[in-house]
Amino acid sequence: xxxxxxxxFKALADPTRRALFERLARDGEQTVHALTHRAGVSQPxxxxxxxxxxxxxxxxxxxxxRETHYSAQPQALAPMIDWMSIxxxxxxxxFDRLESLLKRMxx
Amino acid sequence: MMKPDTTRSLxxxxxxxxxxxxxxxxxxxxxxxxxxLMKNDFQPVVSHRFNFRATPVQNxxxxxxxxxxxxxxxxxxxxxxxxxxxxSVVAWTLTPTKDGTHVRMEHSGFRSEExxxxxxxxxxxxxxxxxxxxxxxxxx
Numbered sequence: 253x254x255x256x257x258x259x260x261f262k263a264l265a266d267p268t269r270r271a272l273f274e275r276l277a278r279d280g281e282q283t284v285h286a287l288t289h290r291a292g293v294s295q296p297x298x299x300x301x302x303x304x305x306x307x308x309x310x311x312x313x314x315x316x317x318r319e320t321h322y323s324a325q326p327q328a329l330a331p332m333i334d335w336m337s338i339x340x341x342x343x344x345x346x347f348d349r350l351e352s353l354l355k356r357m358x359x
Numbered sequence: 360m361m362k363p364d365t366t367r368s369l370x371x372x373x374x375x376x377x378x379x380x381x382x383x384x385x386x387x388x389x390x391x392x393x394x395x396l397m398k399n400d401f402q403p404v405v406s407h408r409f410n411f412r413a414t415p416v417q418n419x420x421x422x423x424x425x426x427x428x429x430x431x432x433x434x435x436x437x438x439x440x441x442x443x444x445x446x447s448v449v450a451w452t453l454t455p456t457k458d459g460t461h462v463r464m465e466h467s468g469f470r471s472e473e474x475x476x477x478x479x480x481x482x483x484x485x486x487x488x489x490x491x492x493x494x495x496x497x498x499x
Binding site for chain 1: 369371375377382384385391394395396420464466
């Protein structure tokens with residue numbers, strides 16, 4: 253699980269990859285051509301980014317004729333949803349700090 | 360399919376022996392926010408976009424993108440909280456009590472499309488989050 257989470261985190265840390273993933277999640281299956289047209293980077297760069305997303309299992313490629321059609325696999329985000337639970341500990345600690353600050357503040 | 364109003368959220372509530380006005384300052388003045396939460400360029404204006412900046416760690420740049428959604432002095436404060444491709448909303452509610460203030464914080468992972476305050480809606484996230492909810496629902 254830890255390894256999978258790392259891949260997902262690395263894949264989404266890059267803004268171009270995040271944009272590609274969001275576009276596929278939003279608009280559905282697309283070819284590298286269509287993605288390149290709107291990504292503002294070269295086709296080899298898009299293919300490389302898609303490779304990273306594929307490795308993290310965030311997208312899936314499907315050969316159709318001479319082109320590969322990519323689609324988002326949002327279930328790969330599940331490890332990050334577990335990561336959300338970390339916010340429980342985060343906010344409790346921040347509440348403690350808030351209360352300590354309030355004690356130091358003037359009325 | 361999950362109900363459209365399904366929200367995954369974290370709620371923390373505490374009674375604090377301080378006035379709502381004082382707690383409000385700690386929640387909304389940039390220098391004070393930094394003391395207990397994180398470095399920030401928060402401004403008390405609805406639609407103001409700002410960042411929280413934590414120390415970067417491996418696989419995370421430490422930056423949280425936010426936008427002020429609700430600002431009702433001494434009572435309600437809400438901002439979007441987006442990081443690592445996930446969008447969420449943090450909402451604070453202050454209620455005066457006999458001895459101070461009831462502080463409620465709700466950090467919601469995903470809001471329904473009916474919630475007009477959720478600005479992410481216009482990016483078509485519902486469809487995406489719908490799939491995610493199904494998956495996560497299946498994990499529980």
